[in-house]
Amino acid sequence: MAAKPRLKVPKSAAAGEVITIKSLISHKMESGQRKDKKTGDLIPRKIINKFSCEFNGKPVFSCDIDPAISANPYLEFTARIDEAGTFKFTWVDDDGTVIEAEKDIALS
Amino acid sequence: MKMNRRTLLCNAVKLAVVGAVGANLSKAYASAEDAMKKIGEFAGGAAPTEGRISLKAPEIAENGNTVPISFEVDSPMTEDDFVESVMIVAEGNPLPGVATFHFSSASGTCRASTRMRLAKTQRVVAIAKMNDGSVFTDARDIKVTIGGCGG
Numbered sequence: 001m002a003a004k005p006r007l008k009v010p011k012s013a014a015a016g017e018v019i020t021i022k023s024l025i026s027h028k029m030e031s032g033q034r035k036d037k038k039t040g041d042l043i044p045r046k047i048i049n050k051f052s053c054e055f056n057g058k059p060v061f062s063c064d065i066d067p068a069i070s071a072n073p074y075l076e077f078t079a080r081i082d083e084a085g086t087f088k089f090t091w092v093d094d095d096g097t098v099i100e101a102e103k104d105i106a107l108s
Numbered sequence: 109m110k111m112n113r114r115t116l117l118c119n120a121v122k123l124a125v126v127g128a129v130g131a132n133l134s135k136a137y138a139s140a141e142d143a144m145k146k147i148g149e150f151a152g153g154a155a156p157t158e159g160r161i162s163l164k165a166p167e168i169a170e171n172g173n174t175v176p177i178s179f180e181v182d183s184p185m186t187e188d189d190f191v192e193s194v195m196i197v198a199e200g201n202p203l204p205g206v207a208t209f210h211f212s213s214a215s216g217t218c219r220a221s222t223r224m225r226l227a228k229t230q231r232v233v234a235i236a237k238m239n240d241g242s243v244f245t246d247a248r249d250i251k252v253t254i255g256g257c258g259g
Contacts, residue, residue, distance in 0.1 A: 069222060
């Protein structure tokens with residue numbers, strides 16, 4: 001299932017302002033610890049293992065995620081805005097799928 | 109010692125309790141050891157000191173599947189003085205690692221929050237590594253009513 005990320009980024013910010021970014025993506029985050037109730041077999045792990053955020057090509061924040069993060073992983077973090085530009089968000093799934101999203105921000 | 113039915117019963121209960129607690133402790137200990145190992149690897153030889161990082165989490169988590177957790181590190185976050193990364197470790201989970209956050213000077217502040225799974229009542233530790241190699245830590249005990257790792 002192609003997960004659609006939800007992002008909350010302000011449309012504009014003053015130069016030097018620190019903004020808060022909220023991100024959420026729909027994902028089961030199968031931990032690899034659960035057993036199938038009928039067969040008793042372990043359900044294989046399938047999680048988002050990496051999230052990263054770049055601003056105008058420069059890394060701002062990233063996170064290595066372990067199975068202990070809840071389903072529909074939610075992350076809240078901050079960024080300092082010195083210029084107008086574009087945020088690029090990337091989520092990496094265990095199966096190699098990469099989900100990307102972008103958000104623009106202007107200077108006010 | 110006079111042994112009647114009552115003391116016998118009482119002792120049996122005591123033994124059972126000691127046994128259960130002992131078994132529980134040894135299991136938690138193994139995992140705590142794993143957690144310590146993970147923390148040691150992350151710290152890279154530096155001894156973690158308390159302070160600068162503050163971890164926020166509920167005292168009682170009703171649902172172990174989604175426990176809100178956030179932290180903040182006191183740092184100017186400039187080019188020469190910033191927090192490199194913060195690791196969250198849950199000592200009582202089947203796998204102690206929760207997440208590792210990487211920051212940069214463009215982060216502005218060192219602050220993040222997320223939601224995590226907790227298998228049972230346990231201690232959660234946050235470790236912050238500064239760019240100069242010093243390491244700070246904070247921990248919270250969280251009571252979990254329903255565990256979050258499935259069965």
